[in-house]
Amino acid sequence: MLMDPMGGIVRTNDGNAILREITVKHPAAKSMIDIARTQDEETGDGTTLVIVLAGEIMSKAHVFLEQRIHPTIIIQAYLQALEDMVKLAETNKAREKAKKPTTNAVPHHKRGNKNNLQKVASKEDEEGGENADPKGAAPPPDAKTPAPSTALPLGRIKIEVIITTLFRQKVKWKATASIKMATAVETMIEKIDEVKSRLGRTLGTPMRLRDLIRQVRAARTMAEERAVVDRESANIRESFRDDESPWKCRNIAKLLYIHMLGYPAHFGQMECMKLVAQPRFTDKRIGYLGAMLLLDERSEVHLLVTNSLKNDLNSQTQFVTGLALCTLGSICSSEMCRDLANEIERLVKSSNAYIKKKAALCAFRIVRKVPELMEVFISCTRSLLGEKNHGVLMGATTLVTEMCERSPDVLNHFKKLVPSLVRILKNLLMSGYSPEHDVTGISDPFLQVKLLRLLRVLGKDDPKATEEMNDILAQVATNTETAKNVGNAILYETVLTIMEIRSESGLRVLAVNILGRFLLNPDKNIRYVALNTLLKTVAVDYQAVQRHRTTVVDCLKDPDISIRKRAMELCFALINKTNITHMTKEILIFLDTADPEFKSECASKMYVATERFSPSQEWHLDTMIKVLELAGNHVPDEVVSCMIQLVSSHPSIQHYAAVRLFRSIQAQDVTNAQPLLQVAFWSIGEFGDLLLQPSDDDSSRIEEGEVVSVFELVIPSTLTSLVTKCYGVTALAKLATRFSSTLPRVQALIGANQAHIHLELQQRSIEFNRVVDAGDLKFGLLERMPIIQQNSLNAAAAPIDESMMEVTTNSNDGGNLITTNADLLGGLSLDSNSMPGVQAAPSLNAGNDLFDLIGGGGIPSSSGPATIANGLDDLLGGALGGLSVSNPLSTANISPNPSTNADPFDFLGGGTTQKSAPPSNPGVMALNSNGIEAKLVVEKDFIGGQPAELLLSVVNNNSAKVENFVFQAAVTKAYQVELQAASGSDLGLNGAQPQITQRMRIKKVADGQTLRMRTRATFTLNGSSITIQGEVNSLPGLS
Amino acid sequence: MMQFMLLFSRQGKLRLQKWYFSYLDKQKKKICRELITQILSRKPKMCAFLEYKDLKVVYKRYASLYFCCAVEEGDNELLALEIIHRYVELLDKYFGSVCELDIIFNFEKAYFILDEFLLAGEIQETSKKQVLKAIAAQDLLQEEETPQGFFEDHGLG
Secondary structure, rough: OEEEOOEEEEEEOHHHHHHHHOOOHHHHHHHHHHHHHHHHHHHHOOOHHHHHHHHHHHHHHEEEOOOOOOOHHHHHHHHHHHHHHHHHHHHHHHHHHHHHOOOOOOOOHHHHHHHHHHHHHHHHHHHHHHHOOOOOOOOOOOHHOOOOOOOOOHHHHHHHHHHHHHHHHHOOOOOHHHHHHHHHHHEEEEEEHHHHHHHHHHHHOOOOOOHHHHHHHOOOOHHHHHHHHHHHHHHHHHHHOOOOOHHHHHHHHOOOOHOOOOOOHHHHHHHHHHHHHOHHHHHHHHHHHHHHHHHHOOOOOOHHHHHHHHHHOOOOOHHHHHHHHHHHHHHHOOOHHHHHHHHHHHHHHHHHHHHHHHHHHHHHHHHHOOOHHHHHHHHHHHHOOOOOHHHHHHHHHHHHHHHHHHOOOHHHHHHHHHHHHHHHHHHHHHOOOOOOEOOOEOOOHHHHHHHHHHHHHHHHHHHHHHHHHHHHHHHHHHHHOOOOOHHHHHHHHHHHHHHHHHOOOHHHHHHHHHHHHHHHOOEEEEEHHHHHHHHHOOOOOHHHHHHOOOHHHHHHOOHHHEEEEEEEHHHEEEEEEEOHHHHHHHHHHHHHOOOOHHHHHHHHHHHHHHHOOOHHHHHHHHHHHHHHHHHHHHHHHHHHHHHHHHHOOOHHHHHHEEEEEEEHHHHOOOOOOOHHHHHHHHHHHHOHHHHHHHOOOOOOOOOHEEEEEEEEOOOOOOOOOOHHHHHHHHHHHHHHHHHHOOHHHHHHHHHHHOOOOHHEEEHHHHHHHHHHOOOHHHHHHHHOOOOOOOOHHHHOOOHHHHHHHHHHHHOOOHHHHHOOOHHHHHHHHHOOOOHHHHOOOOOOHHHHHHHHHHHHHOOOOOOHHHHHHHHHHHHHHHHHHHHHOOHHHHHHOOOHHHHHOOHHHOOHHHOOOOOOOOOOOOOOEEEEEOOOEEEEEEEOOOOOOOOOEEEEEEEEEEOOOOEEEEEEEEEEOOOEEEEEEOOOOOOOOHHOOEEEEEEEEEEEEOOOOOEEEEEEEEEOOOOEEEEEEEEOOOOOOOO | EEEEEEEEEOOOOEEEEEOOOOOHHHHHHHHHHHHHHHHOOOOOOOOOOOEEEEEEEEEEEOEEEEEEEHHHHHHHHHHHHHHHHHHHHHHHHOOOOOHHHHHOOOHHHHHHHHHHHOOOOOOHEOOOOHHHHHHEEEEHHHHHHEEEEEOOEEOOO
């Protein structure tokens, strides 16, 4: 009876159960318990026995240990004994088998319980081993003479144990005769194999591949595996020294296995080269395999293989040529391509189809790698398409497709081929069943797809070619069996072709309908493909796709997340004025259950869609409130700001909005919907007076007390975000001028955060508290905000989360500016940090604000690290679009950054970009990486013999400080550079002060050479030291 | 054009890798690691495609082994599934109801078969019979020249 620490009682006589309950720490004791457990799992019996045996065996070692025999020797003896014992067990078994042929289930059992048996055996045999050891490594007596009389008593007992175990199992296991035979034979072969291998190893041959694999698989831990691999790697390395070794290919094969396990194998590269040069096919086969796996065009060694390839390409044996072609297709560096293109061209013309097909694909690979070499193959390609062999046809089609995609001239040259391609395709469709190329009833789908793709390339923007292929496309589209994936693969390719070549409209409708059918297909892969393709075609065939709207909407409920994602995108693409109410309903259902990562994207897209197509402002508002409720905290900030603008700019809905939003936050738990709270607070604050007026549809009047209690509930809660609290406090301040009876409660709430840890909130709390007390002043200060100009769709579409985030984090410095006119801006400016879009709101100085944000952000607008600049430009672009401010100053200021403005300026349309002219002396980037920007501006050109003077200004755009900044420069020999002391070595974060300026002088020593400069800077960022380098090849303003 | 093909087990162990486009070793390891974790974490009801950088990754599970290949933007992903399937059929025919162990212990054979089926990332032979014929002929060639020692075969062992 045992009692565990929890007080539970176990009553058992099972050894394993007892051991299981006992807590042991010592590793040896643990492994003893493990023995019992294994025994229990394997046979379910004899657990106590194995422990007793193991204990006995271990105790025998004690004597030898006292005699100061090294443990490794004792272990060796144990192992030796184990081996002998296994042999003994085999002979015993054989004897038994002979005795009782009717019940000889032993071999099978032996196999099934190999581990166990060996374990048991090992216990016993170790015993014999001990005896063997002191006697001078003689075979154990019981192994040689199993007769009981000569065996030691204990060993004898152990043997009996095995035998009894075997017998016991024999009853349990009933195996059929055939399995017995098979396993017996297998065991025998294994045995012979083992002996052979062992003998071989003693004769000095390296380990066999399969033995290595076995050993690696037998390793239980990574460390063990590493040990095995390291040992064998060392052996292989050693044997590579011997150039005459006949085992080279075996060693490489093992090395390839080691390579696959992820261990270093690069030292085998040279050996592969040697191997491929051997005459033996086995060597070549493994050698080239190794070359393909270990070499790539970046390693220098691969150039050596070119010679072997050249030889083997001319080989008489087609398989050797095949190997060489295959390797060429795999490595294919440009040097190799140039060297071997002519050989390949010759092989393409060979009469052997096996070589021809491989050569054609090699040609394809060469053309892809080095397009200039295309000419070599043009002449020989045409004849390939006349071949009957499908392999050759495949190769030829691939090659032609590649060439046509690369060069318009070649494309025109091959246009003539359309009829013959159509004929090949038609033959494939018409030909009866050909077992060789058939895939579930469809004749060579691989070739069909290839041909369709080539037709697509040839027919693009060519009415004549399109005309020629219309028939066959229709035929493929209607006749292909769609029960299996293969058929759908062909149909999919056909649809792509029809869409791309702008076939006649009937065909296009047919294609879209095929996609519509795909959407209903039970196979998820096909649905995915269909949605993807529809997304691509929606721009071209809007009406045709629109017809499948309901199916697309159904896909929103698909179990597969990637299909839902695609379906959502497509849904938004399909929304228009007529279907918006219906679609919105569906999308809202989807939004309710959607995964978090969809919610944010879906919310922004909903805003864009509703803004564009809403039947009325009220509907727009209602829908967006629903979105805010459903998407909760996943709603991106820009949606909040857009909502506020929406309410602000439409006086007709302000009352409705305030009431509706109030009801919404009153009705439910809003801690998970901070954005909703923010919008609601803003609206309640601004339109508090309207809120109290009775409305037509809402019978119950809203009382001041009700409103304030919502604030009292939400603002002190720790679950409310800081930004929301800021909104709330501002709203309360505004309410202080609009409410009368609840003023003390409002004021108490405003003042509640005067000691808040968050500075911003604390400041608001204190300031507003004073303002509310300020008598008449407060009515002017806290009056309703001027109408925020409607921010258009672009602004909402522009801020893709990431760029937005970057702006948010980087505009902290801009916060200074905002706080100064916080009172003027009212609620909006409060958290301008997270609402850059709104910040541009006051229409008077919108342009300046934006400008200031950039300036305040400390990022010189002429240059910024791509990401941050992008974010800013996005913002600017978006806001500009929305506010329709055409401030030439601000555009000019961004424009000198050509690397980043291409993308963000898309919003503005091409026009704006062109308007902006670069300033006269923009300077040049000497360094631009890791958020560090160093700009060089020429201040003085070389005049006479005077040195030129340059000014370097360094800005740090990281969100952490940079210290120990050291700049170095080197110039071409004809010049000398002299750096003067820098203004400092520290850089403020986000482009703020301090910045570094440094002057340098460049002296011209000799004429004729242009000035080139290498630059380098080292600095410490976040505690780690970083070195960046750059190069200046021309300095504008320097002669 | 197929960019690479990977075979890996359910435990995430790589069983075969074939690169048709030159990547640095470091990149290869990174791609393997990322794709293997990504694919293993996908649920069975998800579709067999995923986007990885600018490639389309197509994978399919056969018993304990995942076959995964990356094709380019313009390639047909449904057909890529067929390519995988055809390769599995070839392995199956060659080994006779193939299992993971066959591929582990005869990985070089698996490579040889792949090389007869695909070349430079494109299909070179659409007939199963032809592929297996070529492999059998080469195996024979190999066998004929390998002397069988009494104690030790001289092949790969």
